[in-house]
Amino acid sequence: MAKKKPIKDAAESGVTRRGFLGSVGAGAAAVAAGVSTRAEAIPEITDPEEMVQIALTVNGRLHRLLVEPRWTLLFVLRERLGITGTKAGCERGECGSCSVLIDDLPRYACLTLALEAEGTEITTIEGLLDGEELGDVQRAFAEHDAFQCGYCTPGQIVAAEGLLRANPAPTDHEIRHGMSGNLCRCGTYQHIVNAVTHAADGRRKGGGS
């Protein structure tokens, strides 16, 4: 694994703001295909503001970009890649709104450095679609009204997806336990349990992705 080459100035790298990316589509700075390799070592860091070049695989697409080593994955997803389904709720790993899958495991993107995520498969809510259609967990949440204001919903769905990948046949208690890291202030918990139960049933019957 080659050592990362630090780059001083963000502007010269062509990294653009979310505003620009949002207007031209998140793929603008992405390379359509590429083979990512797991980072074997975190690059040596002398200056926390020194930009480092990394490659992140998000929802199957490889993005090459410059990051400050201290940037969280949440910040990079939202502010650099324009992928805003992942929400900031507390930015301290306490609410779960920013849940993403890293190699199939639910993780808080606010507590994950972008650097750490290099070489992994990152999946956000946008990556759970089945083509253009809703994925099975998304569909289950829709069918069971498992949301109110919608703000925690992407994180809930991602956490449910992670739970089902690790445990395709969770018990009621396992669902409650597995989803307890994601807060819903609207209190739609009962519907969330119903949705996850339904999605699990669907997968067991072979209807899921």
Added chain:
Amino acid sequence: MSSPDLEAHVRGTSRYIDDMADPAGMLHAAAVTSPSPHAELRAIDAAPARALPGVVAVLTAADIPGLNQIGGIIQDEELFATSTVHFIGQPVAVVVAETFHQARLGARACVLDLEELTAIFDAREAAAAGELITASRTLDTGDVDAAWADCDVVVEGRADTAGQEHLYLETQAALAIPEEGGRIKVWSSTQAPTAVQRITARVLGLPMNLVEVEVTRLGGAFGGKEDQATPWAVMAALAAQRTGRPVRLTLNRHEDMVCTGKRHPYSSDFKLGLKNDGAIVAYEVHLWQNAGAAADLSPAILERSLFHATGAYFVPNARIHAASCRTNLIPFTAFRGFGAPQAMFVMEAAIDRAAEVMGLSRSEIQAKNLLSEGDEFPYGMRVKRSRARRSFNEAAGRFDLAAVENEIAEHNATHAVVKRGAAAMPVCFGISFTNAVLNQAGALVHVYTDGSVNVSTGAIEMGQGVNAKILAVASAALGVPRERIRIENTTTRTIANTSPTAASSGADLNGSAAGLACRAIADRLRSVAAERLDTPFDRLSIADGVVLADGEPTGLEWNELVWNAYTKRVNLSAHAHYATPGIWYDKETEQGEPFAYHVFGTAILEVTVDCLRGTSTVDRVRMVHDGGRSLAPAVDLGQLEGGLVQGLGWMTMEELVFHQGRNLSDTLSTYKIPDLLGTPVIEGHFLDDADNPKAVMQSKAIGEPPFMYGIGVYFALLDALRAFRPDRKGVYDAPLTPEKALMFLHGDR
């Protein structure tokens, strides 16, 4: 039928303000806030901030072109403190910089020269010192002084409830964009766009017609964005006006928890007199509301406390005193229930104390005193269509309360350490803003030539499903499928002079206005159809996009009819205004009809306490609720369950702790809200045949009432604790955290 946002929510494509693309040249703003609860502000040294990279401006009161005043009900709150700071977290300046991070570094670099002053944090102390927000108020009905002599039993005590953090998952956020001609466009995460517009105009020195406030949706609010969204939006607008560049101001969670108002803590003394059979004869209560450092909505919240002090019960002789006390804490604000939960907790505490003294069961006293048809509230209104008894009886019967109580008694007799408890919690909640002026709404409906429809109202969608309900009303009134109708963003440019979406009344008011506008258009279209089909107007109707004559399809479809009307130069747009009829209140006599109607219901709550550890589980909550004829049953069920969960949190685990004015519970690691593991099995039932001619399509408001079912959990827990310590009397100091439970179980006081 659920939310029109359903698909976008589960795809993650719903946009909240922080998801909106940054406009070109956008800056970030961060507030400089007071570290002191009360101090003379001698100087603000902004030079260190201005010297930092990326900092574009530091704005203080001196930079305000209009008035430095954001107070709503009472103008007692500066946007930026000038001579004195009154609470920790009070803004004194705003730093505007190129990045979020630079703005925060700038805010931290500002140096405040403060001279500490004496601070008061306790409501009773404030009242004793004469520090009141407004004159205290008293409701007085019957003859309380004479009534005590008629009572067989009189109990007295004290009851306290702590505040509550809203913890809407989307923090306060605003994006202000300067436009041509001095106009400012503000995207705000607010329940009250007109309030943001009015205060922005006042502070920026602009007429209201140069300020537009637009809202797509909120990521939760619960009252916390009724008044408390305003200062942040105004700061963003001021920064945009001064710099000429778009400005985004988003609080992070910690800032939001430190700097924004919460549910009011209350402290109360009660005195309740009863007959031996449990009939309530007289009730007197003093409520001290801790308002914090500024009025905010406190006077209105105090009024609702007065109106709900007797809960779901008829009290022939009642005297209710309430004082709004100024302290050096954050200005407390609206939160689901709006002062009613605090007052209702005191009434339940008084009943609990009476049950304890008299050896009766609490539910026996509750059932005996529930409101009956025609009973008069202390504010002079008589209850109509009371469903207090009906819902209580249905809950007690359906869930077999007697059997639950027996089973628990048996369990407690045979278990030494693990004790159980149950409680019934009847709720009666008045619907309408108690300030009658606010009970009005507007709607604007456009039918386009392709038959698609846009409906705009003043309602804010914040997860409570108001858009689903307006959609149901519009679809029924126009006779077109919901898929043809879009509920528009809420903006002050389309609908002016909106009331906040609050007081559970969003669907009642805005749904009514939308219905009126839709019916006006539908009537015009029926006239066109009458001419076209040569059929009398009265025999025609439109349903599901088809024109019917005497209920039979005519072959004329919506799209064709709309185009036909357009070619005949018929107006396909309508604006309508709705004002709730018949409501009034006289503050001089403290009498009136402040509510259009009341919502009723009863919950039965069951808990288990580990008396070795003080930890508890809410096992099951079952409710019978008077929901009228629901416009959106899925939405109402969600509100019923969600309101309950918040109420359970307030009563059991959400412990707001202030020390010397500093909020020690200022993160999610120090302030716990219910999670999935802590949420009980919930069963919600709606009363059948529950008509309500006082609201749109016989529906009933639902946002706030279910919150108060949560109050019951306190008394269920108390029963379990007393089963372990029968020698101890009940204490009424919510929340009843495991720590407090442990003190009760193993302490002596």
